[in-house]
Amino acid sequence: MQCSHRMKERASPVALTSNLQVLSMIEWMTSTGARSMFRVTVIALLIPMAWGCSKTEPSAAKAAPAAPKSDNLAPAPAEQDEAPAPEQVKLPAGIQPAVGAVATVNGRDLTASSFNRELARLVGSGVRVPPDRVKHIARNILNRQIEQELRNQAIAREQVVLTEAEFEEAYRTYTSRYVDAEGRFDEVRFRASLKRNNLSIDQLKSQVRKERMSKKLVEQLGNVTVTRAEMRTFYANNNNSWTEDESRDVRPILIRCQQNSAPEVLAKCEGKANEVYQQLTEGEDFEMVAAKAKDLPLRSPMHL
DSSP states (O other): OOOOOOEEEEEOOOOOOOOEEEEEEEEEEEEEESSSSSEEEEEEEEEEOOOOOOOOOOOOOOOOOOOOSSOOOOOOOEEEEEEOOGOOOOOOOBBBBOSSSSEEEEEEEEHHHHHHHHHHHOOOOOOOHHHHHHHHHHHHHHHHHHHHHOOOHHHHTTTTBBBBHHHHHHHHHHOOOOGGSSSOOOOOHHHHHHHHHTOOOOHHHHHHHHHHHHHHHHHHOOOOOOOOHHHHHHHHHHGGGGGOOOOOOOOOOOOOOOOTTTHHHHHHHHHHHHHHHHHHHTTTHHHHHHHHSSOOOOOOEEEE
16 A cells, blocks of 8 residues: 655764764655655764874775575665775875764664775875865765665665576676677776776675666655655755866966076076966967966866
Protein backbone atom coordinates (compact mmCIF):
# COMPACT_ATOMS: atom_id res chain seq x y z
CA MET A 1 0.00 0.00 0.00
CA GLN A 2 1.39 3.40 -0.92
CA CYS A 3 1.71 6.20 1.61
CA SER A 4 0.59 9.71 0.84
CA HIS A 5 2.07 11.49 3.86
CA ARG A 6 5.55 12.92 4.19
CA MET A 7 8.03 12.41 6.96
CA LYS A 8 11.13 14.39 7.90
CA GLU A 9 14.13 13.03 9.80
CA ARG A 10 16.88 15.25 11.17
CA ALA A 11 20.41 14.34 12.09
CA SER A 12 21.23 14.28 15.77
CA PRO A 13 22.58 17.64 16.95
CA VAL A 14 26.35 17.86 17.19
CA ALA A 15 28.18 19.98 19.73
CA LEU A 16 30.60 22.36 18.01
CA THR A 17 34.10 22.69 19.43
CA SER A 18 36.64 25.39 18.80
CA ASN A 19 38.35 23.51 15.96
CA LEU A 20 35.15 22.76 14.04
CA GLN A 21 33.03 24.92 11.82
CA VAL A 22 29.72 24.38 10.09
CA LEU A 23 30.56 23.78 6.44
CA SER A 24 27.29 23.02 4.73
CA MET A 25 23.78 21.74 5.18
CA ILE A 26 22.63 19.20 2.64
CA GLU A 27 19.17 17.85 2.08
CA TRP A 28 18.79 14.57 0.27
CA MET A 29 15.48 13.01 -0.63
CA THR A 30 14.54 9.46 -1.55
CA SER A 31 11.19 7.92 -2.30
CA THR A 32 9.92 4.90 -0.38
CA GLY A 33 6.85 4.63 -2.57
CA ALA A 34 5.13 6.46 -5.37
CA ARG A 35 4.33 9.45 -3.17
CA SER A 36 5.98 9.15 0.25
CA MET A 37 9.27 10.97 0.80
CA PHE A 38 11.97 11.08 3.45
CA ARG A 39 14.21 14.10 3.92
CA VAL A 40 17.41 13.87 5.87
CA THR A 41 19.17 17.01 7.01
CA VAL A 42 22.88 16.68 7.67
CA ILE A 43 25.05 19.14 9.53
CA ALA A 44 28.56 18.74 8.13
CA LEU A 45 31.59 19.70 10.18
CA LEU A 46 35.08 20.25 8.83
CA ILE A 47 38.31 20.81 10.67
CA PRO A 48 39.87 23.94 9.17
CA MET A 49 43.24 23.39 7.50
CA ALA A 50 46.13 25.27 9.04
CA TRP A 51 48.67 26.71 6.62
CA GLY A 52 52.03 26.14 8.23
CA CYS A 53 52.00 22.53 9.41
CA SER A 54 52.17 19.40 7.27
CA LYS A 55 52.68 16.69 9.86
CA THR A 56 50.39 13.68 9.45
CA GLU A 57 49.39 11.19 12.11
CA PRO A 58 50.30 7.59 11.19
CA SER A 59 47.45 5.16 10.75
CA ALA A 60 47.35 1.43 10.16
CA ALA A 61 46.88 0.28 6.58
CA LYS A 62 44.25 -2.33 5.78
CA ALA A 63 43.85 -4.23 2.55
CA ALA A 64 40.60 -3.68 0.68
CA PRO A 65 38.33 -6.76 0.83
CA ALA A 66 38.20 -9.02 -2.20
CA ALA A 67 35.02 -9.15 -4.24
CA PRO A 68 32.48 -11.51 -2.58
CA LYS A 69 31.85 -14.79 -4.37
CA SER A 70 28.29 -15.49 -3.26
CA ASP A 71 25.42 -14.96 -5.70
CA ASN A 72 23.49 -12.69 -3.34
CA LEU A 73 25.22 -10.07 -1.29
CA ALA A 74 23.94 -8.80 2.02
CA PRO A 75 22.51 -5.27 2.12
CA ALA A 76 25.37 -2.82 1.89
CA PRO A 77 26.24 -1.33 5.28
CA ALA A 78 27.08 2.31 5.72
CA GLU A 79 30.67 1.99 4.59
CA GLN A 80 33.75 3.43 6.21
CA ASP A 81 36.73 3.70 3.87
CA GLU A 82 39.81 1.97 5.16
CA ALA A 83 42.55 4.16 6.58
CA PRO A 84 45.51 4.41 4.20
CA ALA A 85 49.12 3.86 5.18
CA PRO A 86 50.85 7.05 6.34
CA GLU A 87 52.94 7.29 3.15
CA GLN A 88 49.76 7.39 1.07
CA VAL A 89 48.61 10.63 2.67
CA LYS A 90 51.02 13.17 1.23
CA LEU A 91 49.53 16.62 1.48
CA PRO A 92 51.37 19.68 0.12
CA ALA A 93 53.52 21.57 2.58
CA GLY A 94 51.47 23.91 4.71
CA ILE A 95 48.26 21.86 4.73
CA GLN A 96 47.41 20.16 8.00
CA PRO A 97 45.33 16.98 7.66
CA ALA A 98 41.95 16.72 9.36
CA VAL A 99 41.68 14.61 12.51
CA GLY A 100 38.76 12.89 14.19
CA ALA A 101 35.31 13.01 12.62
CA VAL A 102 34.91 15.42 9.70
CA ALA A 103 31.11 15.00 9.61
CA THR A 104 28.28 13.27 11.44
CA VAL A 105 25.48 11.87 9.29
CA ASN A 106 22.42 10.71 11.22
CA GLY A 107 24.59 9.86 14.20
CA ARG A 108 27.31 8.13 12.18
CA ASP A 109 30.77 9.72 12.07
CA LEU A 110 32.79 10.07 8.89
CA THR A 111 36.43 9.64 9.83
CA ALA A 112 39.24 11.91 8.71
CA SER A 113 41.29 9.12 7.11
CA SER A 114 39.12 8.83 4.02
CA PHE A 115 38.83 12.61 3.72
CA ASN A 116 42.61 13.09 3.97
CA ARG A 117 43.28 10.34 1.44
CA GLU A 118 40.96 11.90 -1.15
CA LEU A 119 42.36 15.37 -0.51
CA ALA A 120 45.90 14.03 -0.97
CA ARG A 121 44.86 12.31 -4.18
CA LEU A 122 43.55 15.56 -5.66
CA VAL A 123 46.06 18.14 -4.40
CA GLY A 124 49.09 16.07 -3.40
CA SER A 125 50.53 15.68 -6.90
CA GLY A 126 53.26 18.25 -6.32
CA VAL A 127 51.52 21.10 -8.15
CA ARG A 128 50.99 24.08 -5.87
CA VAL A 129 47.31 24.81 -5.38
CA PRO A 130 46.20 28.20 -3.97
CA PRO A 131 44.72 28.02 -0.44
CA ASP A 132 41.27 29.18 -1.56
CA ARG A 133 41.19 26.46 -4.22
CA VAL A 134 42.22 23.81 -1.66
CA LYS A 135 39.34 24.87 0.59
CA HIS A 136 36.94 24.66 -2.36
CA ILE A 137 38.22 21.16 -3.23
CA ALA A 138 37.96 20.07 0.42
CA ARG A 139 34.36 21.30 0.60
CA ASN A 140 33.46 19.30 -2.51
CA ILE A 141 35.14 16.17 -1.13
CA LEU A 142 33.21 16.42 2.11
CA ASN A 143 29.91 16.97 0.31
CA ARG A 144 30.51 13.91 -1.87
CA GLN A 145 31.36 11.77 1.15
CA ILE A 146 28.23 12.92 2.97
CA GLU A 147 26.12 12.10 -0.07
CA GLN A 148 27.75 8.66 -0.32
CA GLU A 149 27.06 7.99 3.37
CA LEU A 150 23.42 8.96 2.88
CA ARG A 151 23.22 6.56 -0.05
CA ASN A 152 24.86 3.82 2.02
CA GLN A 153 22.30 4.30 4.78
CA ALA A 154 19.45 4.29 2.27
CA ILE A 155 20.83 1.10 0.67
CA ALA A 156 20.88 -0.60 4.06
CA ARG A 157 17.43 0.71 4.98
CA GLU A 158 15.87 -0.36 1.70
CA GLN A 159 17.70 -3.72 1.80
CA VAL A 160 19.16 -3.32 -1.67
CA VAL A 161 21.18 -6.39 -2.72
CA LEU A 162 23.67 -6.74 -5.54
CA THR A 163 24.42 -10.12 -7.09
CA GLU A 164 27.91 -11.11 -8.09
CA ALA A 165 26.77 -11.24 -11.72
CA GLU A 166 25.52 -7.64 -11.52
CA PHE A 167 28.83 -6.49 -10.06
CA GLU A 168 30.87 -8.34 -12.69
CA GLU A 169 28.76 -6.80 -15.44
CA ALA A 170 29.30 -3.31 -14.00
CA TYR A 171 33.05 -3.93 -13.71
CA ARG A 172 33.26 -5.21 -17.30
CA THR A 173 31.37 -2.13 -18.48
CA TYR A 174 33.83 0.14 -16.70
CA THR A 175 36.96 -1.62 -17.97
CA SER A 176 35.64 -1.79 -21.54
CA ARG A 177 36.98 1.74 -22.04
CA TYR A 178 40.46 0.18 -22.06
CA VAL A 179 39.65 -2.29 -24.85
CA ASP A 180 40.98 -1.31 -28.29
CA ALA A 181 39.22 -1.60 -31.64
CA GLU A 182 40.52 -5.15 -32.05
CA GLY A 183 39.04 -6.26 -28.74
CA ARG A 184 42.32 -6.40 -26.81
CA PHE A 185 42.51 -5.13 -23.25
CA ASP A 186 45.19 -2.43 -22.86
CA GLU A 187 46.77 -3.38 -19.53
CA VAL A 188 49.37 -0.61 -19.74
CA ARG A 189 46.78 2.14 -20.19
CA PHE A 190 44.61 0.63 -17.44
CA ARG A 191 47.52 0.56 -14.96
CA ALA A 192 48.55 4.08 -15.93
CA SER A 193 45.02 5.30 -15.20
CA LEU A 194 45.09 3.65 -11.77
CA LYS A 195 48.44 5.25 -10.99
CA ARG A 196 47.32 8.66 -12.22
CA ASN A 197 44.25 8.52 -9.98
CA ASN A 198 46.16 7.00 -7.05
CA LEU A 199 43.87 3.95 -6.95
CA SER A 200 44.46 0.25 -6.39
CA ILE A 201 42.40 -2.37 -8.21
CA ASP A 202 40.54 -3.16 -4.97
CA GLN A 203 39.72 0.52 -4.49
CA LEU A 204 38.50 0.74 -8.07
CA LYS A 205 36.27 -2.30 -7.58
CA SER A 206 34.91 -0.72 -4.40
CA GLN A 207 34.02 2.44 -6.34
CA VAL A 208 32.34 0.43 -9.10
CA ARG A 209 30.35 -1.51 -6.51
CA LYS A 210 29.20 1.69 -4.78
CA GLU A 211 28.11 3.25 -8.06
CA ARG A 212 26.20 0.13 -9.11
CA MET A 213 24.52 -0.15 -5.70
CA SER A 214 23.51 3.52 -5.89
CA LYS A 215 22.07 2.98 -9.35
CA LYS A 216 20.13 -0.05 -8.14
CA LEU A 217 18.82 1.95 -5.19
CA VAL A 218 17.36 4.51 -7.60
CA GLU A 219 15.89 1.73 -9.72
CA GLN A 220 14.32 0.11 -6.66
CA LEU A 221 12.88 3.31 -5.24
CA GLY A 222 11.29 4.37 -8.50
CA ASN A 223 10.57 7.90 -9.61
CA VAL A 224 10.60 10.80 -7.18
CA THR A 225 8.17 13.63 -7.80
CA VAL A 226 9.57 16.99 -6.76
CA THR A 227 7.33 20.05 -6.90
CA ARG A 228 8.43 23.41 -8.27
CA ALA A 229 8.07 24.90 -4.81
CA GLU A 230 10.49 22.31 -3.39
CA MET A 231 12.97 22.99 -6.18
CA ARG A 232 12.82 26.75 -5.56
CA THR A 233 13.32 26.21 -1.82
CA PHE A 234 16.29 23.89 -2.39
CA TYR A 235 17.86 26.35 -4.84
CA ALA A 236 17.40 29.27 -2.45
CA ASN A 237 18.84 27.33 0.51
CA ASN A 238 21.87 26.13 -1.47
CA ASN A 239 22.64 29.22 -3.51
CA ASN A 240 26.37 28.96 -2.81
CA SER A 241 26.46 25.56 -4.49
CA TRP A 242 25.86 27.11 -7.91
CA THR A 243 28.86 29.44 -7.80
CA GLU A 244 32.62 28.90 -7.91
CA ASP A 245 35.47 30.93 -6.53
CA GLU A 246 36.96 33.46 -8.93
CA SER A 247 39.91 32.07 -10.88
CA ARG A 248 42.19 33.01 -13.78
CA ASP A 249 44.36 31.27 -16.37
CA VAL A 250 47.76 33.00 -16.32
CA ARG A 251 50.53 32.78 -18.94
CA PRO A 252 53.77 34.66 -18.20
CA ILE A 253 55.93 36.39 -20.82
CA LEU A 254 59.47 35.66 -19.63
CA ILE A 255 62.26 38.15 -20.34
CA ARG A 256 65.76 36.83 -19.74
CA CYS A 257 67.96 38.83 -17.41
CA GLN A 258 71.14 37.29 -16.02
CA GLN A 259 71.59 37.17 -12.27
CA ASN A 260 73.99 39.80 -10.90
CA SER A 261 73.79 41.78 -14.15
CA ALA A 262 75.06 45.33 -14.30
CA PRO A 263 72.54 48.04 -13.33
CA GLU A 264 72.21 49.23 -16.92
CA VAL A 265 71.36 45.68 -18.07
CA LEU A 266 68.73 45.34 -15.35
CA ALA A 267 67.29 48.70 -16.34
CA LYS A 268 67.08 47.55 -19.97
CA CYS A 269 65.22 44.36 -18.94
CA GLU A 270 62.85 46.36 -16.78
CA GLY A 271 62.22 48.79 -19.61
CA LYS A 272 61.39 45.93 -21.96
CA ALA A 273 58.99 44.46 -19.40
CA ASN A 274 57.27 47.83 -18.95
CA GLU A 275 56.96 48.20 -22.72
CA VAL A 276 55.28 44.78 -22.96
CA TYR A 277 52.94 45.69 -20.10
CA GLN A 278 52.01 48.96 -21.79
CA GLN A 279 51.21 47.19 -25.07
CA LEU A 280 48.95 44.69 -23.33
CA THR A 281 47.10 47.34 -21.31
CA GLU A 282 46.42 49.17 -24.58
CA GLY A 283 44.64 46.09 -25.88
CA GLU A 284 47.21 44.56 -28.23
CA ASP A 285 46.96 40.83 -28.93
CA PHE A 286 48.72 38.77 -26.25
CA GLU A 287 50.07 36.13 -28.65
CA MET A 288 51.56 38.73 -31.00
CA VAL A 289 53.16 40.73 -28.18
CA ALA A 290 54.54 37.55 -26.61
CA ALA A 291 55.98 36.33 -29.92
CA LYS A 292 57.98 39.55 -30.34
CA ALA A 293 59.02 40.11 -26.72
CA LYS A 294 59.60 36.71 -25.12
CA ASP A 295 63.13 35.45 -24.51
CA LEU A 296 61.94 32.01 -23.33
CA PRO A 297 59.16 29.72 -24.65
CA LEU A 298 55.65 30.41 -23.40
CA ARG A 299 54.57 28.10 -20.63
CA SER A 300 51.22 26.37 -20.32
CA PRO A 301 48.57 28.47 -18.56
CA MET A 302 48.56 28.33 -14.77
CA HIS A 303 45.08 28.10 -13.23
CA LEU A 304 44.93 30.44 -10.24
